[in-house]
Structures are given as C-alpha cells and as structure tokens.
Amino acid sequence: MALVSLRNVTKAYPNPNGGDPVLAINDVSLDIEAGDVYGIIGYSGAGKSTLVRLINALEPVTDGSVVVNGQELAGLGEKQLRPVRLGIGMIFQQFNLFNAKTVWNNVAYPLRVAGASKEKIQARVDELLEFVGLADKAKNFPEQLSGGQKQRVGIARALATAPSILLCDEATSALDPETTQEVLALLKRVNSEFGVTMVVITHEMEVIQSIATKVAVMDQGRIVESGDVFEVFSNPQNGSSQTFVGTVVKGVPSPAERAVLRERHEGRIVTLSFRDGDASQASVFLKLAQAGVEFELIYGGINDIQGKAFGHLTLALRASDAVIDGVLADIAQATSVTEVA
Ligand SMILES: Nc1ncnc2c1ncn2[C@@H]1O[C@H](COP(=O)(O)OP(=O)(O)OP(=O)(O)O)[C@@H](O)[C@H]1O
Numbered sequence: 001m002a003l004v005s006l007r008n009v010t011k012a013y014p015n016p017n018g019g020d021p022v023l024a025i026n027d028v029s030l031d032i033e034a035g036d037v038y039g040i041i042g043y044s045g046a047g048k049s050t051l052v053r054l055i056n057a058l059e060p061v062t063d064g065s066v067v068v069n070g071q072e073l074a075g076l077g078e079k080q081l082r083p084v085r086l087g088i089g090m091i092f093q094q095f096n097l098f099n100a101k102t103v104w105n106n107v108a109y110p111l112r113v114a115g116a117s118k119e120k121i122q123a124r125v126d127e128l129l130e131f132v133g134l135a136d137k138a139k140n141f142p143e144q145l146s147g148g149q150k151q152r153v154g155i156a157r158a159l160a161t162a163p164s165i166l167l168c169d170e171a172t173s174a175l176d177p178e179t180t181q182e183v184l185a186l187l188k189r190v191n192s193e194f195g196v197t198m199v200v201i202t203h204e205m206e207v208i209q210s211i212a213t214k215v216a217v218m219d220q221g222r223i224v225e226s227g228d229v230f231e232v233f234s235n236p237q238n239g240s241s242q243t244f245v246g247t248v249v250k251g252v253p254s255p256a257e258r259a260v261l262r263e264r265h266e267g268r269i270v271t272l273s274f275r276d277g278d279a280s281q282a283s284v285f286l287k288l289a290q291a292g293v294e295f296e297l298i299y300g301g302i303n304d305i306q307g308k309a310f311g312h313l314t315l316a317l318r319a320s321d322a323v324i325d326g327v328l329a330d331i332a333q334a335t336s337v338t339e340v341a
Contacts, residue, residue: 009064042218089158
C-alpha cells in the first residue's frame with residue numbers, strides 16, 4: 001500500500017475578489033510509495049504548497065481522501081493529527097530556524113515537544129549533527145551560518161523525531177547552485193541511509209533531475225503528467241511538462257534555431273532521438289558511415305537520468321537524397337528520426 005495516497009482531492013479557497021472559489025487543488029489523485037523521492041513540479045500558483053499542506057494535515061481537504069501511513073486524515077481532530085504530524089518532517093525555502101536558539105537547541109526542539117528523555121535528546125541531536133556535518137557548529141546561532149548550513153540544520157531538525165516522510169518545500173530555491181548540489185546530496189543520503197520517503201516540491205527541474213525517482217507535473221491545481229522521472233524527462237507528453245523538461249534538456253531545435261542551423265550547415269538536417277534500450281549512437285553512426293553519408297553533429301546532447309541515457313542529436317547529412325533516404329529508413333527501425341530542415 002502507498003505511504004501517501006491522495007484520491008480525487010480538491011481544495012477550494014474563498015475567492016478574495018468574490019465570485020467562484022479558487023480551486024488550488026482540483027481533483028488530484030497521487031500515490032507515493034515508501035522509499036520514493038517524489039518530485040512535484042509546477043509554476044508559481046500551480047498548487048504545490050497547498051498539496052504539501054494537505055499531506056501534513058495543516059489544512060483539511062475540501063473533498064476527497066488523503067491517507068498517510070495507512071490513516072485517513074479527513075475528519076481527524078487536532079489530538080489525533082499530532083502523531084500523524086510527528087511522522088512527517090518538513091524543510092522550507094527560508095529554513096524557518098529559531099534564530100534565538102543555538103543549532104543544537106534547534107535540532108533538540110521537536111524532541112522536547114515530543115517529550116523525549118534528556119539522554120535520548122542528547123544522543124539523537126549529536127547523531128544528527130554528525131550526520132549533516134555540523135557537529136562543530138552545535139553552539140552557533142543560525143545567523144552565524146551560511147544558507148547551506150542553515151538548511152542542513154533544518155534537515156537535522158526535521159529528522160529529529162525519525163519521520164518516515166520528509167516534505168521539502170522549495171528547500172534549495174534560496175541557495176546558489178553549488179550549495180544546492182551539496183544539500184541535494186545530503187537529501188539523497190537521507191533517503192538511502194534512513195529510508196525516508198521524500199516529497200520534493202520545486203520549480204527547478206535540476207532538482208528533480210538530481211534526486212527524484214518519480215515526478216508529477218502540476219498546472220492550475222491539476223496533475224497533468226506523472227510517472228518515472230526517466231519516462232517523463234525522455235518523452236514528456238504534456239505541453240507544460242515539455243516546457244519544464246526543455247529547461248534542462250537540450251532537445252529538438254526550435255524553429256528559430258533550425259533557421260540558424262540551416263544557414264550555417266549544408267545538407268539535410270535530421271534530429272535523432274535516443275532512449276536507453278533503443279539503437280546505440282555507435283550503430284547509427286556506423287550505418288551512416290557505411291552508406292557513405294558525410295555527417296556532422298550540429299546540435300543537442302545526451303542526458304543521464306538515474307543512470308539511464310537519453311537525448312536528441314541533430315545532424316547535418318550530406319550524400320545523394322536516395323542514399324540518405326535509404327539509410328534513414330533503416331535507422332528509423334530502431335530510433336526516432338525527424339527531418340527538421
Ligand atoms: N489561503 C488561501 N486563500 C486563497 N487562495 C489561496 C490560499 N492559498 C493558496 N491560494 C491560491 O491557490 C493557488 C495555489 O497556490 P499554491 O501556493 O499552492 O501554489 P504553488 O504552486 O505552491 O506556488 P508557489 O510556487 O508560488 O508557492 C493559487 O492560485 C493561490 O493564490
């Protein structure tokens with residue numbers, strides 16, 4: 001059974017301008033399995049943060065069902081929700097640390113609230129600060145830390161009560177690219193070493209590319225596409241997904257780029273799309289060479305997602321039309337071929 005399961009969930013807010021309610025979440029169904037790193041991507045206003053607030057029971061659904069750790073959240077009172085929330089950690093874009101508390105006391109805070117013993121708190125906080133690499137900063141205050149260090153404290157604090165789920169809401173959006181990679185590497189370890197299931201809300205496709213195993217693309221309160229990250233990245237079906245994927249994958253040249261390529265290169269211009277398991281690049285290049293086609297790679301690249309390769313390579317081909325037609329027909333048996341200019 002899924003660790004988090006949403007069925008036909010709707011969340012409506014009163015419209016501040018009057019009129020119809022705002023449907024922040026519109027008929028969303030989603031299953032997050034134990035061990036997943038589930039990315040939720042979408043533009044500002046798509047409903048990502050609202051989805052998180054429904055999963056950690058900060059707000060009730062308007063309609064539908066949210067089941068977390070086998071428990072239906074709809075209809076639970078504050079007292080019954082408390083243990084559910086203890087099983088869910090959360091980290092935020094702005095870290096949300098207590099500035100008047102030391103790093104050590106920030107991490108200890110949830111354990112104190114949960115009524116843990118002094119010994120248990122001591123052992124757990126020390127262990128977590130070691131895990132996030134900040135044992136030497138235990139007595140510092142948040143303002144004495146860099147953004148990346150603050151987020152590592154946030155991660156240690158979120159893990160204090162040993163939650164089975166960690167919700168990450170734009171957790172790296174305030175960090176520079178290098179620090180982002182460090183924090184993402186730490187989150188990967190949280191998943192692999194502690195077995196924590198993660199829900200990663202972001203508008204940055206790079207984050208999904210680095211750590212997610214599955215992804216859902218949200219647009220106007222709906223999930224418009226979801227699945228295995230490799231599948232969605234290598235063959236996005238929805239327009240919104242295609243735009244997101246296009247920010248990290250140099251794929252098929254746009255009409256404007258094609259015009260530039262046309263001007264710069266002689267011959268017929270084709271885009272070959274490769275996905276793990278399709279024909280290898282080597283076999284395609286060999287076929288072109290054996291047919292006597294002169295070819296030049298002029299656009300594109302190969303990407304690696306979860307150890308699987310895919311990409312789009314645009315080539316300029318020079319030979320007689322009959323020769324090119326023959327070899328393209330052969331190549332098209334095993335991989336997708338599009339003549340673009
Ligand atoms: N409390 C509220 N009252 C009214 N409308 C709300 C409320 N919270 C969110 N909304 C609306 O719901 C929609 C989804 O908002 P949400 O914050 O979930 O989007 P998001 O994808 O997280 O955006 P961002 O990336 O900017 O945080 C927006 O149209 C927003 O204006």
